[in-house]
Amino acid sequence: MKYDLLHTEIYQTPCPECKAISFPITNENLSNYFHGIVMKCPKCDTKLDWWSLLLRHFDWDFPSYTYAIVGGYTxxxxxxxxxxxxxxxxxxxxxxPKESKILQTSYTPNGEGLFPVELHGNTPVRHYIPNIINLYGRQFGEPEEETPVAVQINWAEKSAENEIWENIISAVEAFTAKNYNACVIPSNVSVESTLNNLMTKYFSPFAPKDKVEDFLSNGATYSYQLNILLPLVAHNSDFPKMPDNIRGSLNRLRGLRNSLAHRGKTAKQIDKKTISELICSSAFGLSYLNLLQERIDKREINCH
Structure with missing residues (x-):
């Protein structure tokens, strides 16, 4: 099988003004955002607000940019x-890698002669993309000896260590399919689970495991963890408070999650703008919690 492998990358976010330079979506850049460190485009000197930079990815009809927010490769x-x-x-x-989650594929003929068609068995699975894809060259237009076809594959790494992160990837996957209700629960789970793990680890030196679990499950539940304990833990760890707009969106997401879980529907239909802000908040929230956990771990190492 003849092919030319071009590149594998995580799409970067371009400067909103000059568009001449793009910036990688990294923990370092997100950490700068949370710490209030102003970043500027070296080409046009435009101030870069990371929230605005990444939120606009949801407006673009280009999944590679949306998946990039959650570490998706192209x-x-x-x-x-x-x-x-x-x-x-x-x-x-x-x-x-064989264990990767394949998110989306596209095939674009760069010439005449054929159109690529995916083949499947007699019972096609609609929500799973296999690691081996059979493409049939259906003749189209004037026949050619061979036709080059541009292929683009969006995928995400999959491992036991990033199971929680896979929830936010599933949310973005549902977003690209315009299934906005299906974005809510995985977006919420990704942040709620990560926050609970952080709190469990933080309080474990002060009480037995079962007492900590009972406290977080029956006393200081997710809302209290997010709005009261998290600012306290961040303050005690000499780490910036989570931005109010992100925390507010996570509270709104929690409300929608409860509506879907308890009543099976939300009070009003979720639109694209709303779910874009909520998924983006989840991605930022996850990054914030991971950076905070790193900060806590470093302080513990230094104390010892």
């Missing part, structure tokens, strides 16, 4: 197909 390659023949696209052979 692999681009060019394959060469012949009409009437099958091209076997083995994703592992082009560098995508």
């Amino acid at each position: 692999t681009s390659l060019r394959i060469y197909m012949k009409a009437g023949e099958i091209f076997i696209l083995d994703l592992e052979k082009i560098g995508i």
Whole structure:
């Protein structure tokens, strides 16, 4: 099978003014945002607000930019197909780990002669993309000896260590499918679980495990953890408070989650603008909690 592997990358976010320079979505840049450190475009001197930079990704009809917010990769390659023949696209052979979650694929002929069609068995699975894809070259237009086809694959790493992060990836996946209600619960779970883990670890030196679990499950539940304990823990760890707009959105997300879990529906239909802000808040919230946990761990090491 003939192909040219072009690149694998996490899309960066371009300067909103000059668009000449793009910036990587990294923990360092997000940490600067949480610490109030002003960043500027070195080309046009525009101040960069990371919240605004990443929120606009949800407005673009380009999944690679949306998946980039949650660490999603984009692999681009060019394959060469012949009409009437099958091209076997083995994703592992082009560098995508076998255990990865394949989020989306696209195939664009760069010429005439054929159109690529995915083949499947007699019972196609609609919500799963396999690691080996069979593409049939259906003749289209004037016949050519071979036709180059641009292929783009969005995927995310999958491992036991990032199971919580997979929830936010699932939320973005639902967003790209315009299934906005399906975004709510995984977005909420990703932050709530991470926060609970942080609190459990933080309070474990002060009480037995079962007492800490009971306290967080029956006393200081998610709302209290988010709005009272988290600012306290951040303050005691010499870490900035979570921005109010993000915490407010997470509270709103919690309310929608409760509506869906308890009543099966929300008071009013969730629109694209609303869910964009909520998913983005979840991604920022996850990054904030991970950075805070790193800060706590470093302080503990220094104390010892």
